[in-house]
Amino acid sequence: MTCKCQDHEELNLLEQFPEKKVLLESYLDSLPLGDDREKNRGFLIQSLHKAQNIFGYLPESVQLFVAGKLRLHLSEVYGVISFYHYFTTTPVGKYKINVCTGTACFVKGSGAVLDELKRYLNIEEGETSKDKKFSLGGLRCVGACSLAPVVMVNEKVYGNVTSKMVPEIISECK
Amino acid sequence: MIDTPDKLYQLADKLNKEKKASTRILISMGTCGIAAGGTPVVEAFKNEVAARKLESAVELVETGCMGLCHCEPSIEVINTADGTSIIYGDVKADQAGAILDAAAGTAAGSRVISRTWYYPEDEENTQCAIQARIVLRNCGRINPEKLNDYIARSGYQALAKVLTGMKPHEVILEVIESGLRGRGGGGFPTGKKWSFAAAQETPVKYLICNADEGDPGAFMDRAVLEGDPHSVLEAMAIGGYAIGAHTGFIYIRAEYPLAIQRLHIAIKQAEEAGLLGKNIMGTGFDFTIELKYGAGAFVCGEETALIHSIEGMRGEPTFKPPFPAVSGLWKAPTVVNNVETFANLAAIFRKGSAWFKKIGSVNSSGTKVFALAGKVDKVGLVEVPMGTPLKDIIFGLGNGIKYGKQFKAVQTGGPSGGCIRADKIDTPIDYEALIGLGSMMGSGGMIVMDEDDCMVNIAKFFLQFTLDESCGKCTPCRIGNTRLYEMLETICNGNGTQDTLVKLKTLSNIIKDTALCGLGQTSPNPVLSTMANFPEEYQAHIKDHKCPAGACKNLISFVINDNCVGCTLCARNCPVACIAGERKSKHVIDQSKCIKCGVCYQTCKFHAIDRN
Numbered sequence: 001m002t003c004k005c006q007d008h009e010e011l012n013l014l015e016q017f018p019e020k021k022v023l024l025e026s027y028l029d030s031l032p033l034g035d036d037r038e039k040n041r042g043f044l045i046q047s048l049h050k051a052q053n054i055f056g057y058l059p060e061s062v063q064l065f066v067a068g069k070l071r072l073h074l075s076e077v078y079g080v081i082s083f084y085h086y087f088t089t090t091p092v093g094k095y096k097i098n099v100c101t102g103t104a105c106f107v108k109g110s111g112a113v114l115d116e117l118k119r120y121l122n123i124e125e126g127e128t129s130k131d132k133k134f135s136l137g138g139l140r141c142v143g144a145c146s147l148a149p150v151v152m153v154n155e156k157v158y159g160n161v162t163s164k165m166v167p168e169i170i171s172e173c174k
Numbered sequence: 175m176i177d178t179p180d181k182l183y184q185l186a187d188k189l190n191k192e193k194k195a196s197t198r199i200l201i202s203m204g205t206c207g208i209a210a211g212g213t214p215v216v217e218a219f220k221n222e223v224a225a226r227k228l229e230s231a232v233e234l235v236e237t238g239c240m241g242l243c244h245c246e247p248s249i250e251v252i253n254t255a256d257g258t259s260i261i262y263g264d265v266k267a268d269q270a271g272a273i274l275d276a277a278a279g280t281a282a283g284s285r286v287i288s289r290t291w292y293y294p295e296d297e298e299n300t301q302c303a304i305q306a307r308i309v310l311r312n313c314g315r316i317n318p319e320k321l322n323d324y325i326a327r328s329g330y331q332a333l334a335k336v337l338t339g340m341k342p343h344e345v346i347l348e349v350i351e352s353g354l355r356g357r358g359g360g361g362f363p364t365g366k367k368w369s370f371a372a373a374q375e376t377p378v379k380y381l382i383c384n385a386d387e388g389d390p391g392a393f394m395d396r397a398v399l400e401g402d403p404h405s406v407l408e409a410m411a412i413g414g415y416a417i418g419a420h421t422g423f424i425y426i427r428a429e430y431p432l433a434i435q436r437l438h439i440a441i442k443q444a445e446e447a448g449l450l451g452k453n454i455m456g457t458g459f460d461f462t463i464e465l466k467y468g469a470g471a472f473v474c475g476e477e478t479a480l481i482h483s484i485e486g487m488r489g490e491p492t493f494k495p496p497f498p499a500v501s502g503l504w505k506a507p508t509v510v511n512n513v514e515t516f517a518n519l520a521a522i523f524r525k526g527s528a529w530f531k532k533i534g535s536v537n538s539s540g541t542k543v544f545a546l547a548g549k550v551d552k553v554g555l556v557e558v559p560m561g562t563p564l565k566d567i568i569f570g571l572g573n574g575i576k577y578g579k580q581f582k583a584v585q586t587g588g589p590s591g592g593c594i595r596a597d598k599i600d601t602p603i604d605y606e607a608l609i610g611l612g613s614m615m616g617s618g619g620m621i622v623m624d625e626d627d628c629m630v631n632i633a634k635f636f637l638q639f640t641l642d643e644s645c646g647k648c649t650p651c652r653i654g655n656t657r658l659y660e661m662l663e664t665i666c667n668g669n670g671t672q673d674t675l676v677k678l679k680t681l682s683n684i685i686k687d688t689a690l691c692g693l694g695q696t697s698p699n700p701v702l703s704t705m706a707n708f709p710e711e712y713q714a715h716i717k718d719h720k721c722p723a724g725a726c727k728n729l730i731s732f733v734i735n736d737n738c739v740g741c742t743l744c745a746r747n748c749p750v751a752c753i754a755g756e757r758k759s760k761h762v763i764d765q766s767k768c769i770k771c772g773v774c775y776q777t778c779k780f781h782a783i784d785r786n
Contacts, residue, residue, distance in 0.1 A: 038485070038504070040486075041485060041486035041487065042484065042485055042486045043486065044486035045466070045467060045469055045483065045486055046466070046467055048469070049428060049467055049469070079488055080486065080487065080488055083471065083488040083489060083490075083645070084468075084469035084470050084471050084489070085469070085470035085471065086428055086429075086468075086469035086470035087469060101390065101639075102390035102391045103390045103391035103547075103548070103585065103588070103619065103621045103635070103636075104390075104391045104547035104548050104553075104621055106390075106635050107548050107549060107621060107623055107627050107632075108548070108549070109772075112771050112772060115769075115771065116749060116771060119749065119769075120749075139429075140388065140390055140429065140470070140472075141389075141390045141391055141392065141393060142205070142209075142429070143205055143206060143393030143396050143397075143545075144205065144206050144209045144210075144243075145243060145391060145393070145545065145547035145548075145553050146206065146210075146243035146244050146246065146547070146553035146554070147206075147209065147210070148547065148548075148553075157209045159209070159210075162773075162776065163749065163771050163772075163773055164747055164773055164776075164777070166749075
């Protein structure tokens with residue numbers, strides 16, 4: 001592994017989107033933060049949720065900003081981000097395609113659907129297509145087991161999906 | 175403001191005496207109901223009621239999940255004069271008019287669903303219903319966003335009773351006597367857990383509700399939080415009083431936006447009404463509840479990991495003892511209970527522990543909610559008394575297997591559980607019986623499998639899940655499970671030997687004995703239970719290089735037989751274009767290009783494709 005200290009992020013999201021920075025800053029300032037780092041830490045996960053909601057992902061500039069406000073080290077913030085699946089440090093596509101990987105969906109053939117999506121979009125699970133249009137991922141049970149296997153595209157739920165339906169689902173993403 | 179318990183009783187009385195609309199229409203609007211198209215149905219009913227000027231005669235109620243996942247959107251039409259009701263499934267927006275017109279009769283062209291449950295708190299089981307709903311007593315019956323709906327159903331009266339008439343140790347004794355055990359999976363007696371925390375003499379203690387429902391295929395906690403959030407809040411306040419805590423946290427998955435929204439509403443309502451917060455109902459007891467969000471880590475269902483997550487750290491478990499009841503959140507005594515456990519409590523205090531103990535089996539009192547899914551005909555949320563045979567659930571409530579296939583196994587306990595063979599389905603369900611079958615209660619996922627499911631592949635699926643979710647802290651789980659997964663992959667690919675089986679079993683037992691937390695210790699269960707219950711399937715993969723269920727890709731091939739009429743359907747649907755043939759003559763699959771996706775097998779209408 002090489003040292004990345006000198007690498008500058010392609011974009012500093014905070015500078016690029018000042019209005020988003022204001023949103024995040026006002027949220028963080030509304031928290032009852034103090035000098036007690038352990039107490040501040042209790043607000044870390046919800047702050048990261050908020051930040052990811054605002055920016056879509058959590059690049060280093062955003063991590064540093066949150067760390068500064070909560071008086072935590074960047075390494076501590078990064079440690080939390082890398083632990084939880086929900087947080088991502090890379091930008092996601094316009095369409096987030098998630099295949100449910102719950103047991104009910106699995107026994108009803110979600111594996112074949114995922115394989116077909118990988119093949120069709122030519123990306124692996126967890127990746128984003130080069131044109132930043134599609135991200136492919138797995139999703140834990142959404143509780144719509146009667147519709148298994150389930151594919152979610154952003155907020156839209158497709159039920160009883162077969163690999164045959166893949167082109168149709170993708171063509172609806174315009 | 176409800177500043178005395180009397181005001182609560184008076185309000186409930188007043189609400190129940192109010193003149194009701196002659197017809198109440200309950201529309202199931204949980205996540206699944208909405209996903210299945212509930213919103214346009216609600217709109218259609220609103221429009222039809224307005225068009226017919228029935229506003230005073232018909233009351234529309236958007237409720238949580240009724241549990242009828244197989245026929246969502248579902249609605250229940252209640253005649254409030256005599257209490258009779260009709261449940262409709264698969265309701266379409268354009269049926270709203272017909273259903274309103276039908277009044278007491280059944281609307282033509284609609285699907286009527288028979289009720290398979292009774293409510294032990296309100297009625298006798300005169301119809302011999304299989305389901306008994308205590309936890310789900312309000313789900314699908316009240317509007318979860320209206321506090322008055324909950325109060326009218328005796329809501330917060332258990333809390334009033336506890337705060338005015340019982341000492342904390344009496345509360346704990348009542349829970350111990352009810353025999354209530356943790357519904358999150360382990361089955362530890364709830365009252366006992368409370369007594370450990372109550373015995374600690376520190377000023378600050380915490381109570382946590384574990385709503386990080388991560389078991390894939392389980393969604394009962396979500397249904398309770400979406401359908402009846404106040405029942406959990408009320409029970410948490412009772413728990414807080416019993417152990418001496420004034421702050422409660424609900425740790426909920428970020429993937430449940432609707433449940434989060436409804437909890438926010440419920441907490442605000444309860445605080446404004448004086449049922450939570452400072453000086454609850456004027457009794458001098460303070461209790462506040464905060465929400466904390468998970469971020470997608472299954473291991474955070476383990477209580478020590480969950481506590482670290484609330485503290486804002488990586489959700490890694492720590493060694494017990496000390497148990498959280500002694501040193502938990504920020505080192506204070508902490509009790510962690512599951513959503514379903516809490517949802518039982520108000521009913522126990524209203525009706526008494528003796529009443530609760532009468533329901534269920536000897537060592538497991540009460541009921542259990544299961545998310546019945548998989549290859550079963552009627553997928554849904556069911557709540558049955560403990561001791562109900564598996565058969566009654568799968569065949570009685572689930573109506574058996576879809577498409578007339580053969581029932582093979584049922585999986586309970588999620589990634590920590592095991593697969594139960596078809597010949598064991600007369601076993602009555604309780605904590606001990608399931609452990610005896612090599613599985614466990616778990617949080618309540620119940621996945622039914624048929625002849626097309628390969629048990630080796632299922633074990634591999636769960637191992638994959640554990641690998642993804644292992645926090646990586648202890649070696650047995652991090653590396654041991656990786657090795658288990660690799661061995662299962664070898665077997666699924668047809669390269670396994672008898673030696674692989676021996677190693678698989680040995681390593682599984684080592685992981686069981688040495689992993690740090692519950693997740694790791696139970697992770698080999700799917701392997702051990704399938705090896706014990708389906709040895710012939712493992713042998714078929716190893717000796718014959720065959721997958722009897724036809725699920726392991728490397729061991730199957732698709733071949734077109736003489737039934738082929740040359741309709742070209744398979745060739746047109748093949749994603750890799752490996753099927754060739756003239757129109758109206760037999761087609762051939764190019765085995766070197768075939769990716770074994772099975773599309774041709776699914777689409778052929780002439781049974782012309784063999785899966786070998």
